[in-house]
Amino acid sequence: MRDIHARLKQRHHLGQFERQRPGLAFFTVPREYLRGLLLDLRDKEGFSHLVLLTAVDWMEEGLFQLTYMLNNRAEDVTFGIRVMLDRDEAEGDSIHDLWPTAETYQRELKEMFGINFPGSPRIDDEFILEGWTDLPPYRRDFDSLAYSQQTYAERPGRVTHDPREHMKQKLYPDGV
Amino acid sequence: MKDVDDKFLKNIDKEFPLREELRPRTVTTPDGQEIEIEPLKDYFCEAAPKVHPKAYIPIVENFYNWARANSLWILGFGTGCGAIEMRPLMTPRFDAYRYGIQWRPTPRQANLLMISGYLSVKTLKRAVRAYEQMQGPKYVVGLGSCTINGGMYWDSYNTIKKLDQYLPVDLYIAGCMPRPEALLAGFMDLKKLIKAGKCEGANKYAENFAFYKENQKSVIKDWDMPDYNW
Numbered sequence: 001m002r003d004i005h006a007r008l009k010q011r012h013h014l015g016q017f018e019r020q021r022p023g024l025a026f027f028t029v030p031r032e033y034l035r036g037l038l039l040d041l042r043d044k045e046g047f048s049h050l051v052l053l054t055a056v057d058w059m060e061e062g063l064f065q066l067t068y069m070l071n072n073r074a075e076d077v078t079f080g081i082r083v084m085l086d087r088d089e090a091e092g093d094s095i096h097d098l099w100p101t102a103e104t105y106q107r108e109l110k111e112m113f114g115i116n117f118p119g120s121p122r123i124d125d126e127f128i129l130e131g132w133t134d135l136p137p138y139r140r141d142f143d144s145l146a147y148s149q150q151t152y153a154e155r156p157g158r159v160t161h162d163p164r165e166h167m168k169q170k171l172y173p174d175g176v
Numbered sequence: 177m178k179d180v181d182d183k184f185l186k187n188i189d190k191e192f193p194l195r196e197e198l199r200p201r202t203v204t205t206p207d208g209q210e211i212e213i214e215p216l217k218d219y220f221c222e223a224a225p226k227v228h229p230k231a232y233i234p235i236v237e238n239f240y241n242w243a244r245a246n247s248l249w250i251l252g253f254g255t256g257c258g259a260i261e262m263r264p265l266m267t268p269r270f271d272a273y274r275y276g277i278q279w280r281p282t283p284r285q286a287n288l289l290m291i292s293g294y295l296s297v298k299t300l301k302r303a304v305r306a307y308e309q310m311q312g313p314k315y316v317v318g319l320g321s322c323t324i325n326g327g328m329y330w331d332s333y334n335t336i337k338k339l340d341q342y343l344p345v346d347l348y349i350a351g352c353m354p355r356p357e358a359l360l361a362g363f364m365d366l367k368k369l370i371k372a373g374k375c376e377g378a379n380k381y382a383e384n385f386a387f388y389k390e391n392q393k394s395v396i397k398d399w400d401m402p403d404y405n406w
Contacts (some may be wrong), residue, residue, distance in 0.1 A: 068380045129369065129400030130298045133190040137333045143184035145331040150186040151395060155325040 001025055004045055012037045015082075025081040026067075029102065031093065032081050034129050038068065038098055047072045047079065050098075053105035055113050059140040062087045064115055068095075094120035112138040192397040194338035220405035222275075225382040228312055230373075237373065244287075244313055245370040248363065251286035252279045253306055256293015257353050258319040264356045277363055281307035288366075292323035293353065294329045297335050301396050307343055308404055309365070312378045317366060318348045319359070327352055348376045 005017055005025070014037075015028035029037055041047040051069035058065060064085040071078045085092055094117040096103040106117040111127040114136035126132075135142040200214040231237040254262065265272040266279065280286040283306045295303060306317065318339045321327035326337030339345055347369060349362035369375050381388060385404070393399050 128298070130301070131396065133192055133194040133397055134187045141184075142333070144333045145335050146182065146184040147186050147324075148331050148335075148337070151333075152326075152335070152337045153391070154339045156332070159327050 001075075004072075004075075004077065008037070008040065008045070011040065021078050023079070024078045026082060028082040028084065031083050031085065034068075034081070035093060035095070035098075037081065038070070038095060041070055041079065042098060045072065045117075046074055047077075049073060050101055051078065053095075053102055053109070055109050055115060055138075057087070057113065057138065057140045058084075059087070064090050065115065066092055066109075066115070090115040092117050093125075094118065096120050112136055114139065190290075195398070195400055198400050215399075216402050220402040222402070222405070224385050224404055225308075225378075227379045227382045231248060238371075241371050241373050243266050245367040247314075248278050248288045248366070249279045249286045250277065250279045250288045250290055251283055251306060251310065252281055253283075253289065254292050254302065255295055255299050255303065256320070256322060258290070258292025261319070261356055262290065262292060262354050265359060270356045270360060271365065272360065275360070275363060275367075284311065286310055287312075287314045287341075289314065289316045290319060291316065291323050291339055291345075292319045292330075294320075294327065295339065295342075296334050297336065298334075300336055300342060300392070301401075304342065304392055305397075305401065313368075313375075314378050315346045315366065315370070315375050316343050316377055317362065318345045319351070319354055319362075320348065321352045324348050324350065336395060342388065342395075344380040344388070346375040346377045 001019070001023065005014070005027075008014060012029060013033050017021050017025060017027050019025045021112070047070040049071040051071050052067075053069075054067050056065040056067065064087050066085060068081040068083070069078060070081065084108045090113065092106075092109075092115055094102070094106060096106065096117075096119075103121050106120045107123055107125065107127045109115045110117065111129060111132070117123055129137070134147065137144065139148075200212065202212055204210055204212055231240060250262075254260075262279075264270050265277075272278070277288075283289075287310060289303070289307050289310060291303060297329055307314070316339075317326065322329055322335070323339040323345070326332075326335065329335040330337060332393050336342060347362060347366050351358050354362070366375070389403055
């Protein structure tokens with residue numbers, strides 16, 4: 001893993017290398033260098049498999065983090081490549097031509113986080129939700145509970161017991 | 177609204193536009209005629225469902241109900257995890273067929289709709305459609321706490337919490353999920369209710385049609401089907 005990183009470092013702008021466990025490491029790259037790095041990893045280093053593409057909402061920092069997990073089966077190495085995007089005009093670069101599966105991930109991100117990927121096929125189609133009119137639901141400023149209470153009728157009488165308090169009350173009613 | 181950040185307000189202004197091919201418009205036919213079409217109305221009858229009156233003589237109605245109770249045909253429409261709990265009922269271990277209960281693949285051949293778990297808005301649309309396509313007398317059974325009060329999906333952005341707002345439920349079977357034994361007990365209860373003439377869900381749906389449609393449309397934003405049509 002170290003030698004792959006050392007080789008990549010000569011050609012690319014890589015951020016801090018964070019090794020999580022043997023065979024798994026993360027690093028951050030600027031958005032404009034992402035494509036070159038992915039191409040290099042896929043064609044020269046044998047990272048043929050896009051495991052997943054997902055996003056994290058760093059609301060306080062005003063950033064979205066895209067994570068591209070790439071796997072090299074032969075060497076049993078997985079790299080997580082992070083790209084930070086501006087949260088207000090969230091727009092990433094489509095990689096559907098490198099891995100066709102990315103198309104589906106990008107559609108999901110468009111619907112759930114509102115991150116646009118111009119040029120990705122069927123990016124504007126509905127993915128899971130139908131007729132969604134509110135904020136993208138995985139954004140952290142979307143309050144799922146409040147939305148659910150304002151939208152769906154509730155049956156009264158639902159209560160929640162804190163298990164610790166409940167058992168205390170049940171086992172020691174006099175408060176030993 | 178307890179424990180809720182009331183600064184978050186749902187966006188209620190935005191309407192979801194009707195799909196282009198469903199909008200009323202003028203088209204030119206192959207022979208050059210210009211005609212107005214309205215796809216949601218042209219192919220469907222607009223008649224609302226009607227209340228099915230009881231037989232004039234009570235003993236006849238009782239006979240009907242006895243017969244109805246002994247022919248329960250379930251629509252094989254699985255939502256959520258309850259679809260898995262229904263499978264063992266079709267096997268020799270639990271064998272629901274000995275009670276005259278069986279599964280059919282299409283709504284036209286079934287008279288019992290089991291909502292077997294949570295319903296997302298997307299699935300609710302299909303469930304409403306399936307229910308309306310079934311022929312009366314028809315019954316709805318809700319399985320599990322998800323259909324009763326939301327269950328573990330109580331704060332989900334996309335799951336309904338109270339099924340009887342949207343479909344007329346005759347019987348709930350509690351549990352998360354109810355085991356096949358509970359389902360069998362539920363079927364027996366349903367049979368008792370039908371025999372007692374208390375399963376009037378389809379008539380309730382016809383009587384309160386506007387109420388049900390309003391509730392359904394309040395959550396299904398892209399309503400791209402006729403109101404009652406099948």
